[in-house]
Amino acid sequence: MLSASAESTGAATPMTDDALVGDAKVILPEGISARVRVPASSANLGPGFDCLGIALGIYDELIVETTSGGVEVEVSGEGVEDVPRDGTHLVARAISHGLAVAGVSAAGLKLRCVNAIPHSRGLGSSAAAAVSGLAAASGLLVEAGIRDAFDDAELVQLSSEFEGHPDNAAASVLGSAVVTWMESDRVGGVAATDTAPVRYLARRLAVHPDITATVFVPATESSTTYTRGLLPDAVPRRDAVFNVSRSALAVVALTDDPAALCAATEDRLHQAYRAEAMPPTAELVTALRKRGHAATVSGAGPTVLVLGVGAVPAEDRDVAIGLGFVPSSVAIAGGVEVTHGRS
Missing domain, CATH: 3.30.70.890 (GHMP kinase, C-terminal domain)
Structure with missing residues (x-):
């Protein structure tokens, strides 16, 4: 069901049509798919700069299928005029990153993106793209029998480090409202000049039903x-x-x-x-x-x-x-x- 790769082009490099396989030793089989629905988010909520967020019922939808080669991206809705249609598309890059975490790649991908989240309006469209790509990678890995799905904590970590806005990313992962923070192994916590790996953490708040x-x-x-x-x-x-x-x-x-x-x-x-x-x-x-x-x-x-x-x-x-x-x-x-x- 799985095949080995003889090529090595750097798994951390964003996907392009000519270089999909990366350092991965395992390539996903052709013809498996995942479907993702991810909400918009609003960060800060006034005082909670970079730490409070809330998920909102505006959704981007993604269908991704593994193919024999190349990256094909179909887009409808928001961003149809200006987002790339190749492996530099943010969702494709996030899928590549999620697969690389598991030491896996894909020979090719076909993405169908139906976007309702407005772009560049403060509604977390980039974080939603990162979350959807990583969640899609998780679904592909499960379907291929390679590993269990990324859990919520893994998705928060991966999407936050990939996109850079944990208050948005965590809200799209967990839903409801969230409190987010960062930790490191450095004594005294995370410093403004830290370059060491950081743990992104979040807790979901149960928003009052009214x-x-x-x-x-x-x-x-x-x-x-x-x-x-x-x-x-x-x-x-x-x-x-x-x-x-x-x-x-x-x-x-x-x-x-x-x-x-x-x-x-x-x-x-x-x-x-x-x-x-x-x-x-x-x-x-x-x-x-x-x-x-x-x-x-x-x-x-x-x-x-x-x-x-x-x-x-x-x-x-x-x-x-x-x-x-x-x-x-x-x-x-x-x-x-x-x-x-x-x-």
Whole structure:
């Protein structure tokens, strides 16, 4: 069922049409497949910069099949105009990485991507792509009888180190809301200058059943790299203390006390500094908060997220529409779903 590879081109290298096999000694059989459904995510939730996230019911779907050679990528929906159609596609790279972890490769792959998560809008599309690729690799490995599926902790670790945003990745893996953190073997924990391997860890929070989510998505895009560059290297101690208290309160509000959401989503560490990059987003967050909504910038923006009890009233949605945003009520989502089989 499995064949040995005589080639060695470096398993860590992203897949290309001419170099799929890598260092792997085992090649997946042709004709096995996996199907993945992965949710969007919103990071930070106001105060929880780089550590809080929530899964949202907007889904990308992936079907991957092993073939005799090359990489073929079909895309519909979001990104259809600009994502690559070869082995440099982020999902294909994530599949390659997941297989390489198990010492396995594929002679070829066919990917069918149906994308609903908006790109470059602060809804975790890159993290979702990483999670879907790694989950697909897991499904292929199971179908080939090579190993058990990656467990949740492995998927969080692999997707976080691959894509770089554990708050988004963990939310897409685990579903609901998550708290994430990093650990290393270094005495004193993880330092800002650490280059040693880091463990990415996460815990799922059971979101209160009364809490609903509304996203306000603009037509404009935002670069996480650019908006992160607007943040200062140091902040006043009082602002750090403020965010620590609000992050702790956010856990309580999300799980037990939705009435505290407005206070729990206040922030002094990142949103104000990024406002110059997205004036309509900053204006909408301010307007919605004045109307009593727990509104935050979703991730690096420019989407706005509102968490609360019940729907956002029509008159408040109209404010967002007037600023160029499209409002949509979305569910708090479960985690990534994987099925596998033979085509």
